[in-house]
Amino acid sequence: MNRVMAVLAGLMCLGSGASLAQSPSLPAQADDYVGYAETGLPAHFRRDAPGGSVVSTDNTPVDNPLSNAGATLGRVLFYDPRLSANDSTSCASCHLQSRAFDDSLVKSIGFDGASTARNSTGLGNARFYAPGHFRWDETANQLEDQVLLPIQDAGEMGLTLPVLVGKLSAEPFYGPLFQNAFGSPQITSDRIAMALSQFVRAMVSYSSKFDQAFAGGGPPDFQGTLNAQEFLGLQLFQPVPGSTVTSLGCAACHGTVAQIASDVHNIGLDAVDTDAGAGNGRFKVQSLRNAAVRAPYMHDGRFNTLAEVVEFYNSGVQANPNLDQRLRAGPGGPPRRLNLTANEKAALVAFLNTLTDERLLTEKMFADPFPLFANGFD
Numbered sequence: 001m002n003r004v005m006a007v008l009a010g011l012m013c014l015g016s017g018a019s020l021a022q023s024p025s026l027p028a029q030a031d032d033y034v035g036y037a038e039t040g041l042p043a044h045f046r047r048d049a050p051g052g053s054v055v056s057t058d059n060t061p062v063d064n065p066l067s068n069a070g071a072t073l074g075r076v077l078f079y080d081p082r083l084s085a086n087d088s089t090s091c092a093s094c095h096l097q098s099r100a101f102d103d104s105l106v107k108s109i110g111f112d113g114a115s116t117a118r119n120s121t122g123l124g125n126a127r128f129y130a131p132g133h134f135r136w137d138e139t140a141n142q143l144e145d146q147v148l149l150p151i152q153d154a155g156e157m158g159l160t161l162p163v164l165v166g167k168l169s170a171e172p173f174y175g176p177l178f179q180n181a182f183g184s185p186q187i188t189s190d191r192i193a194m195a196l197s198q199f200v201r202a203m204v205s206y207s208s209k210f211d212q213a214f215a216g217g218g219p220p221d222f223q224g225t226l227n228a229q230e231f232l233g234l235q236l237f238q239p240v241p242g243s244t245v246t247s248l249g250c251a252a253c254h255g256t257v258a259q260i261a262s263d264v265h266n267i268g269l270d271a272v273d274t275d276a277g278a279g280n281g282r283f284k285v286q287s288l289r290n291a292a293v294r295a296p297y298m299h300d301g302r303f304n305t306l307a308e309v310v311e312f313y314n315s316g317v318q319a320n321p322n323l324d325q326r327l328r329a330g331p332g333g334p335p336r337r338l339n340l341t342a343n344e345k346a347a348l349v350a351f352l353n354t355l356t357d358e359r360l361l362t363e364k365m366f367a368d369p370f371p372l373f374a375n376g377f378d
Contacts, residue, residue, distance in 0.1 A: 023173040024076045024369035033071035033202040037127070042206050044257050045216035054258045057128040059143060059201075064194045066201055069180040074199025076177060077192060079368045082167050083151055084111040085158035091150070097366050100124045100290030100357075101203060108299030110155045117155070118275075119301035120295050121296035123265045124360055127201040130262035138301045147196040151341045155196065161189040168192070187285055203366065205258070205289040205357040210234075214257070227353060233351025236344060250340060252326060259355060261285035265324040268317035268335055269298060280322040292353045293361065306349045307362070314338045314345060336349050 045054040060066060077083065081090045094108035094116070095101040103120035110116055118136050126134070126143060134140035140149060150156040151164060159167075168174050168187050175185035180190055222231055222240065235243045237353035238251035253261050264282040266273070273281030283299045296302040303312065317335035318329050329336045340348075360366070 022370060024079075025371055026072060026076070030072050030187060033198070033365065036363075036365070037202040037204045038048050041204065042211060042214060043217060044211070044220070047204055054128055054256050054260070057130060057256070057260065057262070059129060059131055060146070061142065064144065064197060066198050067181065070182075070195050070198040071175075071202045073177040073181045074195035074197070074202075075366070076369055077168075077196050078175075078199055079370055082171070083159065083164060085155055085163075086111050089157055091147075092368065094120045094150075094156075095123055098361055100123065100205070100360060101200075101292050102294040104295070106296050108156075109281040110153075110159050111158050112155070114155055116153075118299045119296060121284075121286060122206045122290060123200050124203050124357075125258050125260055126288050127204060128256075128258055128260050128287075133262040133264075133284060136283050137276075138284055139278075143197040143200060144190075147191050147200065164192065165189060193347075205360045205361060205364055207359040208289070208357045209354040210351075211257075211357075220253035226351075228345050228355065230349045230354050231351075233347035233349070234342070234354075236340075236348055237351055249326065253285050261287070264297040265326075266320055266322040268320045268323045268327055269302070269312075271301075271318040271320055273322070275299065275321065279322060282322070285332060288352060290357055292356050296348055306352050310340075310345050310348050314340045 018360070019189070026036045041055065047053055064070075071282075078091045078095075081093070082089050083090060088111075089111040094103045099122070101123035106119060107115040107117070108120045121136065132138060132141050134143060134146040135149070136281060140146035148161065151159050152161065165187050174187060178187055178191060179185045181195055209225065209230075213220040213222045215221075219241075222234055226234060233244065234240060235245035236248050236250070237254075239247045251259075251286075253263070253265065255261060261284075263286055264278040266277075266281040267283075275281070277299065279281040292306060295304055295306075297306075299308050313327075315337060319335055323335060325331065327336050328334065
């Protein structure tokens with residue numbers, strides 16, 4: 001058992017006082033976050049493909065490489081409600097593992113019981129978002145900036161960074177965790193951001209049914225992996241070599257084999273924008289990984305099912321003056337109507353369901369490390 005985990009085990013055994021008893025229950029051997037998110041990446045994430053390779057978009061900065069000790073600390077921070085003003089709300093309160101680290105509510109609930117301004121966003125594969133493309137309105141330049149914003153938001157977690165540092169410094173178990181991650185027990189807001197970012201970057205989704213088509217190492221065997229309905233949905237979603245089905249071009253925005261994007265668009269949710277987003281009603285394009293478990297959808301959570309989302313793109317795009325050209329019927333034209341059949345719409349939903357990665361949703365090393373206490377935290 002390494003020194004830090006021995007200290008944590010000792011704290012757990014003491015059981016005297018609420019703070020000590022509520023120390024995280026971490027394994028004696030740190031989980032292999034690096035192996036999961038780096039060396040374990042499958043070949044199809046590493047190779048060049050239409051839309052580019054996934055790993056080429058990795059936003060990990062050189063001064064904050066993923067480490068098992070750093071991600072372990074990040075996991076504890078992620079689930080600790082002491083990161084909020086009244087010890088009621090953690091990052092995980094609005095980013096649930098069972099929902100691919102998204103929320104089930106139209107708008108999440110902040111520490112004081114009020115709703116947040118927008119729908120939550122899933123954190124899976126955030127490692128592959130380009131710099132400058134974090135949050136719905138892309139107001140964060142990198143993940144290290146993004147993870148601190150909800151903590152400081154008056155409606156979300158309601159803390160200032162100096163107060164946060166003071167709260168964590170008062171907890172005995174954090175010193176050894178920071179020591180193991182950064183070489184000294186000093187707690188700073190920069191280190192908090194680095195550890196949280198490492199944990200989030202470890203949330204890589206690559207074990208879905210869709211990914212199984214690449215297991216052979218050669219060209220993907222979609223027909224041998226997907227059923228007929230799912231395969232039709234794939235062909236509608238993206239061009240497939242040899243297919244006679246005309247692609248709708250969904251992959252033009254949701255690119256690479258990770259279905260990620262690094263851009264903002266006005267997709268015509270409303271004829272007149274009710275939220276400016278990143279300007280002119282443009283919002284970040286989300287990854288479609290695990291979309292089936294991440295309802296509700298869009299920045300305002302207006303759609304409850306994937307079928308509703310597909311129908312919106314089929315027939316509901318509004319004639320907004322700032323509508324993205326890809327959703328128009330010709331240059332400067334009206335909104336494009338896809339005229340999909342019921343079978344085609346169902347096929348698209350079926351394909352999106354193949355992007356669900358049960359491993360990410362259930363992997364223990366991403367789960368809450370704190371024991372449950374009826375009386376909560378002091």
